[in-house]
Amino acid sequence: MAKPRSKPLPQPALRQRFRRNLLAWYRRNGRDLPWRQTTDPYHILVSEVMLQQTQVDRVLPKYAEWLTKYPTLEALATADEADVSQTWRPLGYNVRPRRLHAIARESVARYGGSLPSDEATLLSFKGIGEYTAGAVLSFAFGQRAAILDTNVARVLFRIFVGNGDIKAHAMRKQLWAISEVMVPRKQVFDFNQALMDFGATICVARKPKCEVCPMTKLCTSFSVLSSTARDRLDR
Numbered sequence: 001m002a003k004p005r006s007k008p009l010p011q012p013a014l015r016q017r018f019r020r021n022l023l024a025w026y027r028r029n030g031r032d033l034p035w036r037q038t039t040d041p042y043h044i045l046v047s048e049v050m051l052q053q054t055q056v057d058r059v060l061p062k063y064a065e066w067l068t069k070y071p072t073l074e075a076l077a078t079a080d081e082a083d084v085s086q087t088w089r090p091l092g093y094n095v096r097p098r099r100l101h102a103i104a105r106e107s108v109a110r111y112g113g114s115l116p117s118d119e120a121t122l123l124s125f126k127g128i129g130e131y132t133a134g135a136v137l138s139f140a141f142g143q144r145a146a147i148l149d150t151n152v153a154r155v156l157f158r159i160f161v162g163n164g165d166i167k168a169h170a171m172r173k174q175l176w177a178i179s180e181v182m183v184p185r186k187q188v189f190d191f192n193q194a195l196m197d198f199g200a201t202i203c204v205a206r207k208p209k210c211e212v213c214p215m216t217k218l219c220t221s222f223s224v225l226s227s228t229a230r231d232r233l234d235r
Contacts, residue, residue: 007174009181010160014218018159019184019191021214026194029201031056034063036193041115041140042073045103048135049096049127056200062091074113076104099127117141130176138188146179147192148172151199156182158203162220 010018030036033056035047046066050059069087070076076084081101088097103125107115115136116122122133130148137145148156156178157166164171184191202209216222 007161009178015182018182018215018218021218022194022198023187023190025202025214026190026197030190030194030197031201034060035139039140039142039189041117041136042104043067044136044140045115045128045132046100048132049100050091052096053093054091058091062088070104072113073104073107073115076101077108077113096127103127115140117143119145135192138183138192142188144183144185144188145192146176146183147195148176148179149196151203152179152195154205155195155199155203158208158221159215159219162224 033047035044038044047059047063050063050066066087070079070084079101081098084097084101085094088094103115106125107113111121117137117140119133119137122128122136123130128136134145134147137143138147153166153172153175156175157164157171160178161171161174166175182191202213203215210216210219210222210225213219213222
């Protein structure tokens with residue numbers, strides 16, 4: 001049985017329209033979050049690790065508390081592991097503070113207390129995967145790096161793909177490829193933050209807010225839904 005072919009990547013004109021619409025929406029609607037007011041790689045890393053499978057409103061107070069107690073990688077590296085785990089509570093998924101602690105120690109031991117600015121080295125840290133590396137590179141270092149978390153994958157899937165199993169390995173590879181070509185050469189920080197906000201507030205998992213979405217004219221899923229609804233009316 002032949003495998004289903006992946007769709008071609010979005011053409012340059014479509015990419016430009018998507019970027020323009022998304023950035024315009026973000027300028028009006030982007031959330032004011034403390035980790036968007038910094039380019040400190042460590043602070044960005046803390047926010048990204050905390051936000052894994054955890055809602056923003058739960059992370060906000062803990063992010064401030066954590067950075068007050070451990071303002072630098074050096075401060076975290078020298079902290080007691082039990083104290084680090086206690087400080088993390090009640091965010092859950094308690095492997096995360098241990099990973100942050102290990103990253104801090106390795107960064108001090110091998111990189112002078114700084115996070116490296118290249119993808120390969122970031123990925124060599126246990127606990128930093130493709131998404132987190134992309135977030136650090138784009139948000140802290142301003143590099144043209146793609147991201148793909150649950151929210152971003154849903155946005156790209158609905159707009160540019162529209163059918164198939166979003167959780168399948170082949171689809172995941174396709175969505176990474178789409179994310180990579182969509183990243184602009186400028187305004188990388190805002191673009192990637194906008195992607196995440198858009199998925200978290202408009203293109204949500206259940207009951208997406210299509211009535212206020214600026215992407216409906218570009219969206220494959222919306223087009224399919226609209227044509228299906230018209231077909232039903234015509235019957």
